[in-house]
Amino acid sequence: MEQNKLKNHSFLFYEYLIYTTVATISLFTFFLIIKTMPIPLDVFLSKMLTRLYIPSQNICIPPQIGELNIQIFWCFFIIFLSLTSFLLYKILKNNGKNVSFPKIINNICVAYILIIALLQQISRDNFLRKQFHYLKGKTTQEKYISIAPSFYHYVEEVKNLVKGRHTATLLTDKKQDKDPYMFFHRALSYYLYPTISFRYKNNSKEDSIILFYKKNPLNYIPKEYKLIFASPDYNFIVAIKKDVLNDRLD
């Protein structure tokens, strides 16, 4: 009985000792890593709390801490946790407990994901708050002016000027198979539809021209077309056939 008590006592003591050592080493290593980076601790912490959610089209970009991708940092801790799990397993095993190493490491890793998830959530919350303040009280059009490409407000003007529905030809000098103009082309098509349609042609006659980033654009407007809208830099011009306009007026 007395021996068992002593055994338990020594087990607790060693357990405590190992956890403390592990925690100290982990903290020490953590600060060593930060020290090697050219950023102060407060900047590092603010990055950790605000930059863990950066979605960009098809990928979420991992924040860089100094030169280090944050994911490498997480991986480093997984290795570290594996070591901790192994030590814990050895201690428990030596003390006659029926445990398995895979179970310990699995459970520790699950706990680790949850900790990272909570950190990420602070970033998500910051992201949400920023967007909330930025977009609060705005109409869809006003939001688009904030987030869409700069030509969007011209699209709104065209939509107000043009009556009815038209099918257009788009003339541009920019390559439509490379970003950013490829994206601009698709976005313009989406925003202008159904007022002016150029990417979807429903077998109706083309009655308008859109000149988008075209050199000497006015040279491309035929006589039977009337210029309806031109942006100040002449990078976005809309012209519609005069007879169509007359028909609409009639």
Next chain:
Amino acid sequence: MIDWINVFISIFIPTTLGYIILSILINKKINSLMKISLSYGLGMGVLAIWMLFIAIIGLRFNIITIKMPLILLILSLSLRLFIRRKYCRPSTKNLPATTLFSISNVKYYVSTHITKTILYTILLCYIAHNIFFVFWQATNIPIYTWDALATIAFKAKIFFFEGKLPNLNLLPHKTYPLLVPFLETWVAINLGHWDDQLIKIIFPYAFISFLGIFYSFLKIYTNRLWALIGSSILLSSNLFVYHATISYRDFFLMYYNCSTIILLLLWDKTKSPSILLLSSLFAGFATFTKLEGTAFLPILLLFFLLIILRQNYPIKKKIKQIIIFTIPATSICLSYHIYKITHNVIKSDKTVFDFTLSKLLLFPHIIIVFLRNMFLSSNWSIVWIVFFISLLRLKENIYNKKTALSIIFVILLFFTEYALVALFTANYVWIAGDLNMMGLSRLLLHFYPLSVLTIILLAGSPYIDKTHQNNY
């Protein structure tokens, strides 16, 4: 305000239809949360197929052609359900009543399990915050992402303003399946106008619905705590949450693909033919969501055959089950492909296989690109790393080993398929080439939840003492 009521109607009608169909099909074999969650996917799938049917017979998309038949169907099925319940009352009476929420129960639980209660509260707050995040993002930020503007929402906008499905050859990306554009059109029809924010409402609901299916499934195999942990881990993926807020088709493909696998596993457990039928319908809806859905069909079929081979049923019953699974899924799949063929929509060059052996040299590079995305992008938190670590538990004799192994087998099939597609088709550039940043993350999303399922099934599984092995 009126817009929100119309949005609610656009969700409510298909979900109710799904719920009634499920009630007729499955009745009491699955729990309420899973039933409601599945109702959304089923209802939306049926709606999309109905819209395809309307398009095929040349009718226009409007309230009369879409909404009215659905409402009539709901009413007639409800009547049938009511009559059936009326005459089958004795069997339902025998079921024990379950209390979902009782203050005295909660009080007792909190006082006796204080640590667990704290953990539950944290996890529930985490999940609730994410649900709010997804809802706000989806309904307050207008469509601005690449594929949405170029294809998905653009097509939906065309369908809405033209009031019909135009000749596919006139549309951008004419071969792409139309489930998501149809659903967005449906929301716009209910709204009565085009709204660049509210048409995305289908995504947060799909998010909640999938969360419900995922949680309910884990609760069957583990317990409430592990199911909550699993759901939280699922949400730890930035890409998963992000895709529930933008108008891409990948979230819906993930939804139908993973739900099919979950339903097949449930069918393996319950042996209910109606669950098998439901999984088949979901596999079919996946084919109508993205072209990858058709490529997934052989994988799902293989997975189904694996399960059926393990069962000790007579050959006649096995054939019947094969018919139940294959016919609905392939019918849905073929209906759209045949429609495309009859409208001279030629297949894309991307699907042409070029089996040059020298291409095998690219295999190590493909693996590296996969691993880089899984480990070093911020898409998946550390889920994939932990997934690989959790495989260590397969050495042990644990309760959920068989189920976990089945899921790992499917994950392997998905990886193999994508690796083969990258190796032997022009899709290499999107999967492992220069543009892998555009495509690969989305491809991994299609089966990402399976990795979380594996982690939780292995972590939350009790160790089987060899002396009591027969009890399981």
